[in-house]
Every structure is written in C-alpha cells, then in structure tokens.
Amino acid sequence: MKELDEWEKRLRDQVRGWKDPLPPDGWQRLSRMLPESEAARPRKVRRRRYLLALPAAAAAAALLLLVLPPRNDGEGAQEASAPAMHRRPAATLRQPAAGGRAATASARAGGTSRLEAPVRFAPAVLPRPADADGAPADTPAPAIALMAFAAPSAAADSTAARDAVPAPAPQPHTVAARRKAAVRKAPAIPEPAVPPAAPPRFTLAVESGPAAGLRRPGYLSAPDGLLAAGSASADEQPTVNPVVGENLRRPTASRIRHRLPLQFTAGIDFPLTGRLTLGTGISYTRLTTDVEGGSTYAFYHTRQRLHYIGVPLRIAFTFARTPFAHFYASAEARIALCVGARQETDFRVEDSPAPASTTAHDGRGLWQGSFTVAAGAELRLGRRTGLFLEPGATYALPDGSSLPTPYHDNPLRFSLQAGLRWKLR
Amino acid sequence: MTEREIAEGCQRGDNAARRALYERYGGRLLALCRRYTGNREEAEDLLHDGFLFVFSAIATFGYRGDGSLSAWLCRVFANRAVDYLQQRRRLAFTDTGEVPDVPDDPPPADVPAEAVVRLIGELPPGYRTVLNLYLIEGRSHREIAALLHIKESTSASQYLRAKALLKKRITDYLKTHDA
Numbered sequence: 001m002k003e004l005d006e007w008e009k010r011l012r013d014q015v016r017g018w019k020d021p022l023p024p025d026g027w028q029r030l031s032r033m034l035p036e037s038e039a040a041r042p043r044k045v046r047r048r049r050y051l052l053a054l055p056a057a058a059a060a061a062a063l064l065l066l067v068l069p070p071r072n073d074g075e076g077a078q079e080a081s082a083p084a085m086h087r088r089p090a091a092t093l094r095q096p097a098a099g100g101r102a103a104t105a106s107a108r109a110g111g112t113s114r115l116e117a118p119v120r121f122a123p124a125v126l127p128r129p130a131d132a133d134g135a136p137a138d139t140p141a142p143a144i145a146l147m148a149f150a151a152p153s154a155a156a157d158s159t160a161a162r163d164a165v166p167a168p169a170p171q172p173h174t175v176a177a178r179r180k181a182a183v184r185k186a187p188a189i190p191e192p193a194v195p196p197a198a199p200p201r202f203t204l205a206v207e208s209g210p211a212a213g214l215r216r217p218g219y220l221s222a223p224d225g226l227l228a229a230g231s232a233s234a235d236e237q238p239t240v241n242p243v244v245g246e247n248l249r250r251p252t253a254s255r256i257r258h259r260l261p262l263q264f265t266a267g268i269d270f271p272l273t274g275r276l277t278l279g280t281g282i283s284y285t286r287l288t289t290d291v292e293g294g295s296t297y298a299f300y301h302t303r304q305r306l307h308y309i310g311v312p313l314r315i316a317f318t319f320a321r322t323p324f325a326h327f328y329a330s331a332e333a334r335i336a337l338c339v340g341a342r343q344e345t346d347f348r349v350e351d352s353p354a355p356a357s358t359t360a361h362d363g364r365g366l367w368q369g370s371f372t373v374a375a376g377a378e379l380r381l382g383r384r385t386g387l388f389l390e391p392g393a394t395y396a397l398p399d400g401s402s403l404p405t406p407y408h409d410n411p412l413r414f415s416l417q418a419g420l421r422w423k424l425r
Numbered sequence: 426m427t428e429r430e431i432a433e434g435c436q437r438g439d440n441a442a443r444r445a446l447y448e449r450y451g452g453r454l455l456a457l458c459r460r461y462t463g464n465r466e467e468a469e470d471l472l473h474d475g476f477l478f479v480f481s482a483i484a485t486f487g488y489r490g491d492g493s494l495s496a497w498l499c500r501v502f503a504n505r506a507v508d509y510l511q512q513r514r515r516l517a518f519t520d521t522g523e524v525p526d527v528p529d530d531p532p533p534a535d536v537p538a539e540a541v542v543r544l545i546g547e548l549p550p551g552y553r554t555v556l557n558l559y560l561i562e563g564r565s566h567r568e569i570a571a572l573l574h575i576k577e578s579t580s581a582s583q584y585l586r587a588k589a590l591l592k593k594r595i596t597d598y599l600k601t602h603d604a
Contacts, residue, residue, distance in 0.1 A: 007530040011560065018453070019453045020468075020542075030473060288585075360487075
C-alpha cells in the first residue's frame, strides 16, 4: 500500500464521504430504461416432445393390453394360462381327472376357453428329470404341459369336442426320444405372472443423460461466490471481480458446459401384483459444470461440482413378457439433497504474473425434486438376475437457486438408466 | 435494507432493491462522476449510464462483506468515467506549466467538501483523472499506467502536479472566502 501524507489522507476522507444531491427525476428516468433481469423472467422451458414419445408409447401399449380382450392364441393366451400349469405341474398330473373335469365344467359354464384349454389335455406320463434347482425328478412331466401350451386350443372352441378328452399325440418310444421331442415341440416358456407374494428384488443402477451447454455474449447470471473476486488487486480490494474490471471496454462472452451427469441408485422393488412393482432406495448424483466468461485478455474459469443424495419412489408396470425378457413402463418421483458443493474459480488476466483464485460452496443444502417416466426392458441373465435398460424423460423441478446445472438449463431432458436386479430369495 | 439484501435483490431483478441501491449510493457516485468529468451535466449522464451498466452486470458481483458493494460500485464507475473521457479524447497527459509552489499545506478541513470536489473537477482532465485514481480510488501508479496507457513515471508526475495545483487552488479559495 502506498504511503500518503496527512494532508492527502484528510483530503481523501473528506472527498470520499461527500454526496452530491441526486437529480429529482433521476430514478424515474433510470427505471424506465431498466431491462427486466434474467432472473426475474420466467424460465423458458424447451419443449422436446420427442423425448416423451418413447415412454408415452410404452404407456399406451400397456393400457392397450389392459383394455383390449385377449386373443385365443398367441403369447397373451399362453401367459394367462401359464400360472396354473407351471406353478403346479405335478398337481395337475397327480389329479388329472379332476383338473380335466374342472376345466370342462368351466368351459361349459361359459368361461373363457383359453384359460382352461391347457388343462383339458390328458395328463402326461413322461417323467420329469431332476433339475438344477434341486427339484426332485417326478414321474409327471412338465414337458407335456409345455406341449399342452403348444397345442392349439381349437378343440376347446369346438362344441363337439368340448367334453371329449383328446387323445394324446403319438409319443416316441424311448424316454430320451420323448424328452427330445418334447423340448423340440415346446414353445418358448412363458414367464409366469408374479404372484403377490413374490420376493422383492434388489436393484443397482447407473443413470446418465446428455451433457448440454450454452454460450452467449456478456456475463452470465451467477450465484454468490461463483464469480467472486480474486485477490489479484494489489490494493486489497477483494470485492471486485478483476475480470469484469479489465473487460469493461472489451467484448465478452460466456459459456457453460455441463459434464456428463452421473447417478447411482441402490434400490429394492416390491411386487404388488403380477404386473405392478413399487420400488424405493437411495441414490447418489454428481453434477459437474464448467463456466467460462470474459474476453481473451481477461477471463475466469469456474469448475462446479455438486453432490446429491436422494430417495426415489418408483412404480413400474410390466406390459409384456417373453422367456428371456420383460418390458415395462415406469414412473418415478425423486427428492435429493445437495450434500456437497464446490465452485473453484480461476481469474486470468493477460500480463498478470499469476492467476488469482477463489473457492465457494454455494448450493449445499438445496433440495432437488424430479419426475421421470421411462420404458424399460429387462433381460434375464439367470433365475435370479436381470439386466435392464431404461430410456426415459426426466423433469427437474426448480430448486430456487441460480446455480448453473443441467437441471436448470434443461429441466426436461433425456435420461438413460442401466443396471442389474436380483431376486432376494 | 442491508447491503447484502440490496445486492441479492438487484441480482434477482427486484426493483425495490434497485431503487434502494440508487438512492443509497447515487449521491456518492454522482460526486465521483463530477470529480472526473468536471461538470454536473456530464456527471448526471455518466451516473445514468453507469447504473444501467451496474444493473446489467450485478450478477458478476460477489458479496464479500459490508462495504464490498460500495467498493465495487466505485470501481465500476471510476472505470466508466475514465472510459468516457478517453472516448472523447479529453485526456492529455502533458506536463504544461510550472508546478506552483505552495509553502504550507492548506488545511482541507477548512474547505467544504463540496468545494473540494468542485476544485478537483476544475483541474485539467489529465491531472484530475490521475489524482482521482491515485488518491481517492487508491490505485497504484502501475495500475493507472496500464489503465490510461501511459508510463508509470507520467502517472507519478501528473499526480504531483495535480496535487500542487489543487493545494494552490485550495489556498486561493481560503484566501477568497476568509476575506
């Protein structure tokens, strides 16, 4: 700090404290020319309808499957008839006559023949081998049940044949040949609908989405500290952003670049019905953003990292199943708390010996809510494990801050979640 | 309304906060502009344009404690005043005339602040710009040299001459008003 003599100090203090009377119409003239600030303007939401197309189509398909009457053949019929056959194949085989009679009676009563069609077939006599899960070998053979699924149910629709127990198809002579034939004839094994008492499933997922950005002339609106001053000034006026001071007569531009947002979720899904699943868990989200502004002569660069811990609540509806995969639509609400925030800013002025820097922690404690709709496909990797992929659209609610985040710049955005699910028992 | 509330309100675009900012700091900033331009009409225009700039750039301000907003405003307005004078080619840094010899420092406390501001405004543009930047704004000769595109030695020389001339005019003012 330079030395001033007493006369200079007294003069400086006297002049600094002096206020001229303001012009009487000064504020009126000024207020007429004030632009509406960006912060005060409602945020323009970019409508990207195509992002909603996929989940909307999935939801529509699910609705269609619920509303439309099922066909007599095809996968839907097989799926609907599957539980009775697959959950208790042995029982069917142990009480063949009763099963057949019940089905026949139901058909007579005007019930849906599709549902009873498989049990009208004569019980099989092929032995069931012991499987990998430790189920004992059994004399009744599920292969026959599978064959029953494969058999057309035209007989069920025929009045003449309704009461008649159809003769079984000619069987190969040897057991091995019969097994081969059964496997060869069997269609894809329909996945049984999940009973209400089905076990919950544990989920590990990672989610990401597009990392967009924006660029425009001038400076960007920023929270406290993000563009706070460095200590470049030798006269210890740390409140002045040195970049703004240096660029008063230069054209400036700013750029925000969001890094790929990452979200990790550990959750648990509880089956409510055969098709509906309710899930919750805990999630961690990391958002990284780079902000640059100024001119080529003097500019700043801010790296912002935000860390969120959240709780999702999710409901999913399965609308189609195959032996190897099932397809579903889901809706999710998530609330997350920003548990860590850090903004590191470097101020660089050409000809300056060293950059000044500052660090802020704006955003800690902010709550972020979001809604997601998605359509997913889960591929079965085994009896207990599934690999899933969920494209969707997420809408982030405003959190009341002006922090530059992907959520602020694109509240409605595409998201892609992938992960694994395990049955817990 | 505290300084922080004013700053945050302006960043949100709150008109009440903008008005509070104008009314609280406008008088001091108008005096600052008058010290640079030398007349009230130009100072009022500069004040008007300066506030428009401040409201558009307030987002870049980071609150760092009491007094930070005032310091930021003074720095912005001083830079704009220098810019204004440079655009009109009113800044000439020639060492013309003899440095007046003032035997004793005239006591500035005996002169009203309004008169001191007016006397500073009546100095030649180059003298008063350097004096304002060095003495009132507290900038170094190195910063002033970079800002005005002159040598550090020129800045120091201009300041010494401005100070001597101001002392002489204050002395003359005291003589006139004492009599």
